[in-house]
Amino acid sequence: MTSYLIDDTDYRILQYLIEDSTLSHKEIGEKVHMTGQAVGARIRRMRELEIIEGYTVRWNPSKIGQSLLAFITVFLSSNAAHPPFQQFAKNHDSVAELHRVSGEGCYWMRVRLTDQVALNAFLDELLEFGNYRVNLGMGQLK
Known part of the structure; x- marks a missing residue:
């Protein structure tokens, strides 16, 4: 299994998505000081690398x-x-x-x-x- 390295910004984006996957790219961008478009590109890359495998919902x-x-x-x-x-x-x-x-x-x-x-x-x-x-x-x- 290949290990993929991500930088600190990717990791922070990933953590925000784990906490709340409904955040928009723009909202995450404001938290990590990037444009929404740049955040979207990083998320797409992490999906392509299968670091992000999908999204889920917490429910009761x-x-x-x-x-x-x-x-x-x-x-x-x-x-x-x-x-x-x-x-x-x-x-x-x-x-x-x-x-x-x-x-x-x-x-x-x-x-x-x-x-x-x-x-x-x-x-x-x-x-x-x-x-x-x-x-x-x-x-x-x-």
């Missing part, structure tokens, strides 16, 4: 009924279960994150669901691929 899942957060460690029953399990997780709207992990288990998932009934239904589907361990989120600290 409980405001739309997704108040249950579960962290699930998945233990697959066989090597053949990996591809179908990965497809299941990628296609399931409740799966917010999926990581292949070392140590205990094969995968770690972060899942958002409406309630305990939805969690039980999700876990029943997981049994097709292997076993699991569930930890419920009690409150986000960071």
